[in-house]
Amino acid sequence: MSGYEPRAIEGKWQSVWAEERTWEVPNPGQPGFDERKPKAYVCEMLPYPSGEPHVGHLKCYAVGDAIAHFRRRQGFQVVHPMGYDAFGLPAENNAIKTGEPPRVATERSIESFRQQFRSWGISIDWSRELATHQPDYYRWTQWIFLQLYQRGLAYRTEAPVQWCPKDATVLANEQVVDGRCERCGTEVIQRNLEQWFFKITDYADRLLADFAALESWPEHVITMQRNWIGRSEGAEVTFRNNEVDLDFPVFTTRPDTLFGATFFVLAPEHPQLEKLVAGTEAEAAVREYVDRVGRESAEERGAEDREKTGVPLGRTVVNPVNGEEIPMFVADYVLMEYGTGAIMAVPGHDSRDYDFAKAFGLPVKRVIEGTDPEAPGDADGLPFTGDGPMVNSGRFDGQGNRDAYAAMVEWLGEEGRGKTAVNYRLRDWLLSRQRYWGAPIPIVYCDECGIVPVPDDQLPVELPEIEDYAPHGQSPLAAATDWVRTTCPRCGGAARRETDTMDTFVDSSWYYIRYLDPRNEGAAWDRAAAAHWMPVDQYIGGVEHAILHLMYARFVTKALADLGHLDVQEPFANLFAQGMITRDGAKMSKSRGNTVSPAEYVERYGADTARTYVCFMGPPERGGDWTDEGVEGVNRFLSRLWRLCDEVAERTGAGEVPTDVEGEARALLAKAHWAIDKATKDFERGFQFNTVIAAVMELVNDCYRLKDAIYGDPEREGVLRHAVVVAAELIFPFAPHLASEVVERLDRARVWERPWPVADPVLLESDTVTLVVQVNGKVRARIEAPAEAPQEDLLALAKANENVTKYLDGSEIVKEIVVPGKLVNLVVR
RNA sequence: GCCCGGGUGGCGAAACUGGUAAACGCGGCGCCCUUAAAAGGCGCUACUCCUUAUGGAGUUCGCGGGUUCGAGUCCCGCCCCGGGCACCA
Numbered sequence: 001m002s003g004y005e006p007r008a009i010e011g012k013w014q015s016v017w018a019e020e021r022t023w024e025v026p027n028p029g030q031p032g033f034d035e036r037k038p039k040a041y042v043c044e045m046l047p048y049p050s051g052e053p054h055v056g057h058l059k060c061y062a063v064g065d066a067i068a069h070f071r072r073r074q075g076f077q078v079v080h081p082m083g084y085d086a087f088g089l090p091a092e093n094n095a096i097k098t099g100e101p102p103r104v105a106t107e108r109s110i111e112s113f114r115q116q117f118r119s120w121g122i123s124i125d126w127s128r129e130l131a132t133h134q135p136d137y138y139r140w141t142q143w144i145f146l147q148l149y150q151r152g153l154a155y156r157t158e159a160p161v162q163w164c165p166k167d168a169t170v171l172a173n174e175q176v177v178d179g180r181c182e183r184c185g186t187e188v189i190q191r192n193l194e195q196w197f198f199k200i201t202d203y204a205d206r207l208l209a210d211f212a213a214l215e216s217w218p219e220h221v222i223t224m225q226r227n228w229i230g231r232s233e234g235a236e237v238t239f240r241n242n243e244v245d246l247d248f249p250v251f252t253t254r255p256d257t258l259f260g261a262t263f264f265v266l267a268p269e270h271p272q273l274e275k276l277v278a279g280t281e282a283e284a285a286v287r288e289y290v291d292r293v294g295r296e297s298a299e300e301r302g303a304e305d306r307e308k309t310g311v312p313l314g315r316t317v318v319n320p321v322n323g324e325e326i327p328m329f330v331a332d333y334v335l336m337e338y339g340t341g342a343i344m345a346v347p348g349h350d351s352r353d354y355d356f357a358k359a360f361g362l363p364v365k366r367v368i369e370g371t372d373p374e375a376p377g378d379a380d381g382l383p384f385t386g387d388g389p390m391v392n393s394g395r396f397d398g399q400g401n402r403d404a405y406a407a408m409v410e411w412l413g414e415e416g417r418g419k420t421a422v423n424y425r426l427r428d429w430l431l432s433r434q435r436y437w438g439a440p441i442p443i444v445y446c447d448e449c450g451i452v453p454v455p456d457d458q459l460p461v462e463l464p465e466i467e468d469y470a471p472h473g474q475s476p477l478a479a480a481t482d483w484v485r486t487t488c489p490r491c492g493g494a495a496r497r498e499t500d501t502m503d504t505f506v507d508s509s510w511y512y513i514r515y516l517d518p519r520n521e522g523a524a525w526d527r528a529a530a531a532h533w534m535p536v537d538q539y540i541g542g543v544e545h546a547i548l549h550l551m552y553a554r555f556v557t558k559a560l561a562d563l564g565h566l567d568v569q570e571p572f573a574n575l576f577a578q579g580m581i582t583r584d585g586a587k588m589s590k591s592r593g594n595t596v597s598p599a600e601y602v603e604r605y606g607a608d609t610a611r612t613y614v615c616f617m618g619p620p621e622r623g624g625d626w627t628d629e630g631v632e633g634v635n636r637f638l639s640r641l642w643r644l645c646d647e648v649a650e651r652t653g654a655g656e657v658p659t660d661v662e663g664e665a666r667a668l669l670a671k672a673h674w675a676i677d678k679a680t681k682d683f684e685r686g687f688q689f690n691t692v693i694a695a696v697m698e699l700v701n702d703c704y705r706l707k708d709a710i711y712g713d714p715e716r717e718g719v720l721r722h723a724v725v726v727a728a729e730l731i732f733p734f735a736p737h738l739a740s741e742v743v744e745r746l747d748r749a750r751v752w753e754r755p756w757p758v759a760d761p762v763l764l765e766s767d768t769v770t771l772v773v774q775v776n777g778k779v780r781a782r783i784e785a786p787a788e789a790p791q792e793d794l795l796a797l798a799k800a801n802e803n804v805t806k807y808l809d810g811s812e813i814v815k816e817i818v819v820p821g822k823l824v825n826l827v828v829r
Numbered sequence: 830g831c832c833c834g835g836g837u838g839g840c841g842a843a844a845c846u847g848g849u850a851a852a853c854g855c856g857g858c859g860c861c862c863u864u865a866a867a868a869g870g871c872g873c874u875a876c877u878c879c880u881u882a883u884g885g886a887g888u889u890c891g892c893g894g895g896u897u898c899g900a901g902u903c904c905c906g907c908c909c910c911g912g913g914c915a916c917c918a
Binding site for chain 1: 830831832833834835840841842843845848849852853854855856868869870871884885897898899911912913914915916917918
C-alpha cells in the first residue's frame with residue numbers, strides 16, 4: 001500500500017508522452033497519417049506569454065484537453081497544437097522601464113508557459129509549436145498583409161484616430177472602452193494621422209450572413225458581433241443648400257418621417273462646415289464651438305444625459321420631399337464617424353432631435369399619429385417613435401408609416417433625391433501601431449514610386465535590435481536609421497521603410513492555419529494540409545475575445561479564401577467560451593492580492609487535481625469561485641480512486657469480466673455502465689464536465705460501498721476490477737496521469753490507446769423501477785414495480801398501497817394517468 | 830434605454846423531450862479505526878412540524894398570475910444580479 005503521490009505518477013507519464021511523441025499527428029501524405037480516421041481540430045486561443053500562466057489558462061487548456069482526449073478515443077485523428085501570441089505592449093512597456101529587450105522577457109515567459117503546460121500534462125502536438133514574434137512566423141504575417149494590400153484590402157489614409165497619450169500609439173475603435181485606452185485606462189484623444197487600415201467593412205454583410213454557416217457558437221457571442229457590426233437599413237436622402245450650392249446627403253432609418261424634418265445638423269468635424277460659414281456672421285461662433293468640441297474627450301462627448309449643445313449656421317437646406325427650407329446647425333450629438341456626418345432632424349419622432357429642438361426653441365412637427373405615454377412632457381405625446389398612420393405628409397397622409405416608408409423611398413428614387421441605403425457601425429480595422437514590438441509593416445516609401453510593397457522574396461522585413469524603446473510620438477523604429485534607410489524595390493533609388501508595426505490582432509488572426517504546416521519555409525501553409533484540417537472543429541477561449549479576435553480571424557479567413565489560399569469561409573465551426581474564475585467573488589488581480597498560481601496547486605496536489613477541479617467547479621461556460629476546500633475535495637476523490645486501485649490490484653487477479661453475476665456485483669456492473677452512458681452523453685451534449693466527473697464519483701463511491709461484499713469470489717472480483725478500470729477510463733480526459741497509471745496496473749494497457757468505453761444496453765436496463773404514486777399530483781408513495789409490468793398492474797399496485805388508500809377512501813377516482821416506468825397519478829374528487 | 834445570460838439547501842451545483850426537486854462536491858453533525866492526533870472508513874444533513882423509532886404531514890426552485898392530471902422546466906406580467914451595446918440618425 002502506498003498513498004497517492006501525484007508527482008511521481010505525473011512525471012512518469014509525461015516522460016512517456018514526450019519520448020514517444022504520443023500526441024504528434026502527421027499531415028496527409030506524411031508517414032503515420034491514418035486515412036481511415038476522421039479528423040478533429042481542437043484548438044484553444046493561444047496565450048499571450050507574460051509572466052506565468054494563470055487559472056484562466058489552466059481552465060482553458062483543461063477544458064480543451066478533455067475534448068481532445070475524448071475525441072481521440074472516439075476514433076478521431078486529433079490535431080491539438082500550441083503557440084504563443086508573443087508580440088505586444090506589455091513586454092515593450094517592460095522594456096521601456098527596465099531596458100530589457102522585449103524579446104528576452106518574452107522568450108523567458110514562453111519558456112515558463114511551455115514548462116507549465118508540460119507539467120499539466122496537456123496533450124499537445126509540440127512539433128507544431130509556434131510563436132508569433134519569430135521571423136519565420138511573422139514573415140507570413142507580412143505576406144498576408146501584402147496579399148490583402150494587393151487585393152485592395154489594405155490601404156493607407158489620413159484619418160482622425162484614437163490616440164492614447166500614455167502608450168503613444170493609435171488604438172483601434174475596438175480597443176477604446178468608454179473613451180479610455182483598453183490597456184492602460186488613459187483617456188483617449190483624437191488626432192489626425194496617416195494610418196494603415198484593413199477593409200473589414202467590405203466584409204460586413206458576409207460576416208453577418210455566415211453566422212448561419214457556423215455549427216455551434218454561443219448565441220451571445222453572435223449577438224455581440226452582430227451589434228458590433230451594427231447593420232441598419234434605411235435610406236440616403238439628399239438635402240440641398242442653395243446658398244453655397246452644396247448637396248448634403250444624410251442617412252436615415254426613418255424616411256417615413258421626412259415631412260417632419262424641421263432642422264438639419266452637421267457634425268463638428270463635417271468637411272463642408274468651413275465652406276458654409278466662411279465670411280459669415282456665424283463663422284466665429286461656429287469655429288469656437290468646433291474647437292471646444294475638439295478638445296473634449298470621447299468620453300465627455302458620449303456622456304449620458306449630456307445637454308444638447310450646438311450653434312446655428314445661418315444657412316438652410318431644402319427638404320426634398322416638400323421644398324421647405326429648414327435651418328442648419330452644427331452640434332456634437334451628430335457623429336462624423338457614422339453615416340454621412342449630417343442628419344435631418346425630426347424632433348416629433350426622435351427623442352434626441354426633440355431634446356435639441358426644445359433647447360433651441362425649434363418647431364416640433366407631428367407626421368405620425370400616435371402617442372408615447374412616456375414621452376418627456378410634451379402635451380401632444382411627442383416625441384413618438386411608434387407606428388401609426390401618416391399625417392402632415394402630403395400624398396402619404398393616411399397610409400401606415402411602414403407602408404409610407406417604402407413608398408417614400410421609391411418616390412425619392414424616381415426624383416433622384418434618395419435611395420435605399422445600408423449603414424454599419426463597423427469601422428475599418430486600423431492596424432498600424434507606432435510601437436516597436438510587433439511585426440513590421442512590409443512597405444517602403446520611395447520619392448519616385450510612392451508606396452511600394454516589399455516583394456515576397458525579400459520577406460521577412462526583420463525587426464531590428466534597438467536601444468531606446470520609448471516612443472516619441474512615432475515608432476521607436478524611426479530611430480533605427482540604418483534600418484529605415486533602404487532602396488526602393490521598384491526603381492532601386494533611395495527609400496525609407498514604414499516604421500509602424502502591426503496590431504497584434506493581425507498576428508493572432510491566422511495562427512490556427514500556420515499550426516497545420518508550421519515549418520513550411522516556402523509558403524505560409526500547404527493548401528492541401530489546410531484543406532484537410534480546417535476548419536477548427538472546436539475552438540476554446542475566453543469571452544473577452546468575443547468581438548475583436550474572433551471577428552478579425554473570421555475576416556482574414558474570408559479574405560484568404562477569396563485570394564484562393566483557403567477552402568473555408570469560416571475558421572471556427574464550434575466555439576466554446578469559458579467563464580471566468582474568480583476568488584472571493586472578485587476578479588483575480590495582483591492589486592487585490594487574490595490571485596491563484598496554478599503552479600502552486602500543481603506542486604501541492606498534482607496537475608490531475610488542478611485540472612479536474614476546474615472542470616468540476618460548475619458548467620465551464622459559467623464562471624466559478626475558486627476555493628481551496630473544493631480543490632481538496634477533488635484531491636480526496638482522486639486519492640480515493642488511487643487507493644481503490646491499490647487495494648484491488650493487491651486483492652484481486654486479472655481475469656475476464658463476467659456479465660451474468662448477481663447481487664452486489666451485478667449492481668456494481670450496472671453502475672459502471674450507467675456511468676459510461678452518463679459520461680458519454682454529457683460529453684456529447686456539450687461541455688457538462690461537472691456532471692461527468694460527478695458520475696465517476698458515484699461509481700467510485702459504489703465501489704467502496706460494495707467491495708467488501710465482493711472480495712473472495714474471483715468472478716465478482718473481476719467485476720470490481722472492471723468497475724475501477726471504467727472509473728479510470730472515464731476520468732482520463734481530466735486526470736490523464738492517474739488514469740494511465742490505474743489502467744496500466746489493473747489492465748496492463750494504455751488507456752489513451754483504447755477506444756472510449758461503450759455502455760452495454762442490457763446492463764442499463766433494470767428489472768424493477770421505482771414507481772411514484774401521486775394522488776392529485778402529490779407524491780403519496782414510492783413502490784418498486786417490475787419494469788415490464790403492464791399499466792393495469794401498475795394501477796393495481798398503486799391502489800393497493802396503504803398510504804395511497806388513505807387518500808382514496810371516500811373519494812371518486814375521476815382520472816388515472818400512468819407513465820410507464822415513472823409514475824401513476826390518481827385524480828380524485 | 831436596447832440586446833444577451835442568470836436567480837434552486839449554509840455554499841458550488843444537479844434535474845435528458847413537463848413526470849421522484851436538491852445527484853455529486855464543499856461545509857456541518859454523529860459513529861468506527863487509533864494510546865492520541867492526522868489521514869482514512871461509514872452514516873445523517875432543504876426547511877418546519879407530528880412521532881420513542883419505523884414512518885407521516887406541510888412548505889420550498891426570485892415575486893405574482895396562467896396553461897396542465899402534473900410546472901424549476903411552457904405562456905403572460907414584474908423584481909434583482911452579471912455581461913454587452915449605447916447621442917449609431
